[in-house]
Amino acid sequence: MAADAAARRLGLTPGLSLTDARAIAPDLDAVEHDESAQARRLAAIADWARRFTPLAALDAPDGVMLDISGASHLFGGDEALLRDIEQRLARQGVTGIGAVASTPEAAWAFARYSRVRLAPDEEKPLLRLVCALPVAALRLDAGTVAALDRAGLKCIGDIHLRPRAPIAARFGEKVFGTLDAMLGKTRSAISPRFESPAYIVERRFADGVAARAQIEDSIAALSIELCRMLESHGEGARRLCATLFRVDGAVRHIHAGASRPLRDAPAMARLFHERLEAAGKTRDEDPLDAGYGFDVIRLAATAVDPLDPVQHMLAQKGKAQGDLVLSDAERAARMSDLVDRLGARLGVRRVMRFEAQDTHWPEHAVVATPVAEGKPRAAPVAAMTEAPERPLRLFENPEPVEAIASVPDGPPVRFKWRRLMHEVAAVEGPERISPEWWKQEASALTRDYFRIEDREGQRFWLFREGLYASETARPRWYVHGLFA
Amino acid sequence: MAIQAGGVFFWSPPPTIDSPAQPRNLYENKTRTKVLHLMSASGSPERIRFLRETLAGLEQAGGGMAAAPVRKLAFGREGFSFDRLLGGLFSGGLYEAAPARMGDLAAATGFALALSTRFAASHDGPILWMSDEFSACENGAPYGPGIAAHGLDAARLVFVRAQGGPDLLWAVEEALRCGAPAAIVADLGSAARHFDLVAARRLTQAARISGAPAILLHPAGAFSRPQAQNGARMRFEICARPSAAPAQHSIRPVPGPAHFGVRLAKPGVEAGRMTGLDTELTRTIIWDHRHGFFRDALSLAVSAASGVGDRRDSA
Numbered sequence: 159m160a161a162d163a164a165a166r167r168l169g170l171t172p173g174l175s176l177t178d179a180r181a182i183a184p185d186l187d188a189v190e191h192d193e194s195a196q197a198r199r200l201a202a203i204a205d206w207a208r209r210f211t212p213l214a215a216l217d218a219p220d221g222v223m224l225d226i227s228g229a230s231h232l233f234g235g236d237e238a239l240l241r242d243i244e245q246r247l248a249r250q251g252v253t254g255i256g257a258v259a260s261t262p263e264a265a266w267a268f269a270r271y272s273r274v275r276l277a278p279d280e281e282k283p284l285l286r287l288v289c290a291l292p293v294a295a296l297r298l299d300a301g302t303v304a305a306l307d308r309a310g311l312k313c314i315g316d317i318h319l320r321p322r323a324p325i326a327a328r329f330g331e332k333v334f335g336t337l338d339a340m341l342g343k344t345r346s347a348i349s350p351r352f353e354s355p356a357y358i359v360e361r362r363f364a365d366g367v368a369a370r371a372q373i374e375d376s377i378a379a380l381s382i383e384l385c386r387m388l389e390s391h392g393e394g395a396r397r398l399c400a401t402l403f404r405v406d407g408a409v410r411h412i413h414a415g416a417s418r419p420l421r422d423a424p425a426m427a428r429l430f431h432e433r434l435e436a437a438g439k440t441r442d443e444d445p446l447d448a449g450y451g452f453d454v455i456r457l458a459a460t461a462v463d464p465l466d467p468v469q470h471m472l473a474q475k476g477k478a479q480g481d482l483v484l485s486d487a488e489r490a491a492r493m494s495d496l497v498d499r500l501g502a503r504l505g506v507r508r509v510m511r512f513e514a515q516d517t518h519w520p521e522h523a524v525v526a527t528p529v530a531e532g533k534p535r536a537a538p539v540a541a542m543t544e545a546p547e548r549p550l551r552l553f554e555n556p557e558p559v560e561a562i563a564s565v566p567d568g569p570p571v572r573f574k575w576r577r578l579m580h581e582v583a584a585v586e587g588p589e590r591i592s593p594e595w596w597k598q599e600a601s602a603l604t605r606d607y608f609r610i611e612d613r614e615g616q617r618f619w620l621f622r623e624g625l626y627a628s629e630t631a632r633p634r635w636y637v638h639g640l641f642a
Numbered sequence: 643m644a645i646q647a648g649g650v651f652f653w654s655p656p657p658t659i660d661s662p663a664q665p666r667n668l669y670e671n672k673t674r675t676k677v678l679h680l681m682s683a684s685g686s687p688e689r690i691r692f693l694r695e696t697l698a699g700l701e702q703a704g705g706g707m708a709a710a711p712v713r714k715l716a717f718g719r720e721g722f723s724f725d726r727l728l729g730g731l732f733s734g735g736l737y738e739a740a741p742a743r744m745g746d747l748a749a750a751t752g753f754a755l756a757l758s759t760r761f762a763a764s765h766d767g768p769i770l771w772m773s774d775e776f777s778a779c780e781n782g783a784p785y786g787p788g789i790a791a792h793g794l795d796a797a798r799l800v801f802v803r804a805q806g807g808p809d810l811l812w813a814v815e816e817a818l819r820c821g822a823p824a825a826i827v828a829d830l831g832s833a834a835r836h837f838d839l840v841a842a843r844r845l846t847q848a849a850r851i852s853g854a855p856a857i858l859l860h861p862a863g864a865f866s867r868p869q870a871q872n873g874a875r876m877r878f879e880i881c882a883r884p885s886a887a888p889a890q891h892s893i894r895p896v897p898g899p900a901h902f903g904v905r906l907a908k909p910g911v912e913a914g915r916m917t918g919l920d921t922e923l924t925r926t927i928i929w930d931h932r933h934g935f936f937r938d939a940l941s942l943a944v945s946a947a948s949g950v951g952d953r954r955d956s957a
Binding site: 486489490492493495496497499500503504508509510511512514520523524526529537538539540541542543544545546547548549550551552553554569578583584585586609610611613614615616617639640641642 | 751
């Protein structure tokens with residue numbers, strides 16, 4: 159059983175059984191433990207904790223580990239930072255206990271098994287404090303802890319003062335492994351919750367900003383800083399992430415992608431503008447759900463590619479000359495900017511190009527791939543015959559028509575499509591297309607395609623599904639596309 | 643708020659609550675159009691000229707962007723009738739096309755794509771095909787092999803599917819402002835009702851500054867009724883025309899290259915000689931997809947005799 163602050167005041171302790179607890183406090187509220195909800199909450203807290211340092215690791219099941227080296231002075235030192243974190247967590251309704259130590263293991267142990275909040279860095283005082291901790295602080299499994307307990311080794315000091323070899327032989331090497339790590343004799347790294355991006359810029363606000371215009375302005379200002387960082391390393395951003403930390407602890411990520419390495423601050427700001435526009439369309443009331451406002455806005459380049467400085471120079475020159483004549487490089491740059499902007503607002507999968515496939519089945523002969531993904535392998539080409547052999551517009555689902563043919567396997571004489579009767583004036587066909595039996599299920603039937611022109615001059619791509627007599631007794635007709 | 647002024651009924655929109663500098667979507671703001679439209683209907687020529695000049699002055703002062711030089715292109719090879727009648731094609735403007743009837747949409751699509759091919763012939767940029775979600779489902783989605791067979795370089799084609807009218811018009815404007823595309827074809831579909839005079843003005847300005855042309859495909863019959871004069875350079879009404887040619891190896895006639903019946907609903911403003919041009923006549927032209935230009939149907943007299951004016955009545 160776990161206990162919250164109110165329960166502790168009643169004298170209940172974690173680990174007590176529910177019946178015992180009920181004996182102490184009969185009107186106890188017991189809530190079933192929800193593991194997944196706890197994991198989600200912990201992940202959210204880890205996410206939130208990234209406002210203090212980019213290196214925040216999830217320490218399941220009940221901890222978040224922050225690497226604050228080089229970050230704590232921004233918050234007025236370790237003690238102030240710790241107090242700040244605990245206070246902010248308390249405001250979110252979370253009872254948090256934190257400890258600062260020079261190693262992750264020591265911090266873990268102090269937070270859980272001692273009242274020490276700021277462990278000293280020097281070895282001797284640290285050792286004294288560590289020795290006072292119970293053996294459970296070594297993060298051992300319950301069996302080992304019980305075995306150590308039975309052997310009379312209650313606290314870490316008992317282990318530390320004894321010769322190592324017999325203890326290691328009996329209880330495993332891990333006992334000393336953790337101890338050494340705790341004392342800083344061996345190193346262990348925090349595995350962060352997210353890969354920490356190489357380029358981060360952020361802005362902090364005393365009061366939360368809630369207005370969209372202000373948020374966009376901040377992002378624009380941050381993009382300038384980010385671009386300066388990228389430029390000094392000769393790189394451009396492929397993926398960007400703006401993270402908004404709300405005052406009450408909620409975190410909002412906004413992702414934007416670029417189809418080429420991007421180092422143009424206004425272009426970056428525009429991408430986020432489009433993302434926000436798109437978000438505003440789906441959620442009418444408040445796209446950002448700003449609530450009381452955001453107090454930290456961070457912009458990170460989560461994926462970067464080398465960007466040739468020459469290209470940047472060319473773009474500059476193109477702009478200086480004015481917009482009258484575009485060089486090829488400038489045009490390509492502008493086009494990819496456009497693709498990114500359209501993709502940011504409409505969705506990447508709505509800006510597509512055709513890629514030819516090695517198949518003759520009409521629906522599969524061409525696939526659409528997002529332009530943002532780069533160069534296509536092959537664009538569709540067509541043989542230049544007297545009249546086009548493929549329609550301009552293709553229906554995703556062929557539309558059934560009522561057709562009358564003079565002979566069962568001949569071309570139609572007239573057909574009715576969308577309640578209009580069309581008299582066939584000219585026909586070319588059939589073009590027989592067999593299903594790819596090695597790919598599709600056997601149910602697909604052979605299609606005989608006809609290019610048909612009615613008396614008005616409207617041109618259709620009709621097919622008859624199924625070979626008469628051998629595949630089906632009553633072949634059905636469909637319109638699959640329209641010619642110009 | 644309504645003001646009665648000189649016989650013209652002005653209606654000014656109520657002040658918007660959200661920030662006036664950046665309304666959520668400009669294409670949803672329909673109120674100003676009404677005022678402009680009524681003015682042009684009842685205002686005297688001097689007044690219209692004055693308003694035009696004021697507008698031009700405002701735009702110069704506000705944007706400060708110079709117009710891109712206008713490139714002149716030809717519809718077809720030398721001697722093609724449209725080049726004589728219209729003075730050719732001009733970059734940096736809007737072109738509007740509409741099918742005469744529902745069934746002519748594919749023909750109008752073909753005409754729009756053919757125009758874009760003409761623009762792309764002397765320009766290296768990509769060709770953008772933009773459509774509304776609904777139109778792609780209802781009228782068929784653009785088909786790569788078919789577009790390639792129509793004479794367009796499919797490798798240069800980028801197609802954009804917007805989720806609604808305002809988004810589509812926004813995308814067209816962005817593409818026009820960008821300046822990189824050789825041509826933009828927009829299948830307006832259901833977005834046509836968002837395409838008011840304000841939207842037309844915005845697109846025209848964007849096209850003028852970047853020098854890119856946009857071909858807007860309207861829904862069927864859009865030009866059958868009188869329309870407000872927006873800034874589009876030319877307006878075509880398209881219908882399909884029989885292309886059947888006697889086949890060499892078959893007794894049946896086979897479909898030939900695309901034949902379009904084109905009514906010049908609004909001839910260009912560049913050509914001074916368009917005065918007296920018959921805007922009711924439907925002219926038949928052929929799109930030569932193998933070489934990428936338009937040409938006249940073999941005999942104008944014959945096609946004219948085979949029922950030009952009565953096509954709409956028969957529908």
